Amino acid sequence: MTFETELRDRLHAGVDQTEIDLGALLDGSVAYGTRVVRRRRLFRIFAGAATVAVLGGVFAHAGSLNGPPDDGIPASTSTTALQEAITPQAALKILLETLPTAGQKGDFTGWPEGIGTQDGLSASLGYTDGGSTATVTISLLNHRFPPECVAGADLNCRIDTLANGSKLQLVENQSSGSSGNYKHLQANLYRKDGLVITLLSENREEYNPGTSPSRPPLSLAQLKAVVISPRWQRQVNPALVDGATGLFTPRPLTQPSSPAAKGSK
Known part of the structure; x- marks a missing residue:
């Protein structure tokens, strides 16, 4: 008899009379199997979520590569539940980020447009470059009126139709009055979505x-270059609104004059 055969026989003889708790063994096997199935299921869930995230990044990158039309203005805009209405402070923040960085900026202010009912907003700042300072004001208006060059009133004026149908008006004027004589430059964009x-x-x-x-x-x-930026929207990222809150306190909306009391002279 070989050593291996003798060892096997002795092991069998030693455990032949041992009682085995089959219930505990079965319970343990079921618990182990359940853990294995649960791990595999979680792995599939996490793997699927990771795939969706990667594909989402790919599609987003592809969308950014496509970009807006040649004139930089989106053909249409959409509002989602994750966006908030733009504020005068948020408009100023966009203006600060789209103006040339070389100039010095200060004197921030802003206000809602309209009398009694808001119909847009404006934000203003002082901009200095090359020794010359100007008050620069951005306005987003919800009403639409056709652009017009007024003969005799406008020193230089031109109106161009952009690739997406929006109209761009560029105006250069000089003004004189009791407070002095000044130079005015203005760009007006009349977008297809109704935003001016x-x-x-x-x-x-x-x-x-x-x-x-x-x-x-x-x-x-x-x-x-500033007015045709696609960043000008009625609805913007809430983070932009929150981050711009401290730039200034907007002036209140202009209220209509109270009607004169009956019988008053």
Whole structure:
């Protein structure tokens, strides 16, 4: 008899009379099997979620590569539950981020547009570049009126139709009055979705009649680049609204004058 055969026989003889708790053994086997099935199921769930996240990133990247039309303006806009109405402070924050960074900026303010009922908003700042300072005001208006170049009133004015059907008006004016003589540059975008975006740059430096005013700190081309930005929307990311809250306190909405009491003279 070999050593292996003898060892096997002795092991069998030692355990032949041992009692086995089959109930405990069965319960343990079932519990182990349940854990294995649960782990496999969770693995499939997490793997599926990871796949969805990766594909979502791929599609988002593909969408960013497609980009907006040539003029930089979305053909249409949509509102989701994750967005909030733009505020004067949020409009100013976008303006700060879209203006040329070389200039100095300050004197922040803003207000809701309209009398009694809000019909848009405006935000304003002081912008200095090349020794010249202007008050720069962005306005987002919900009403639509056709752009027009007024002969005799506008020094230089042109209206172009962009690729998506929106109309862009560029105006250059000089004004004179009791407070002085000033240079005005303005870009007005009349979008197909009904939103009217205006950006006005008014030189703060007076000039003498018959002389040329100082060079505006912003050109018409720079104003155009700001108003055609796709960032101007009625609804924006809540993080933008929250992050801009501390820039200034908006002026209140203008209220209509109270009607005169009956019989008053």
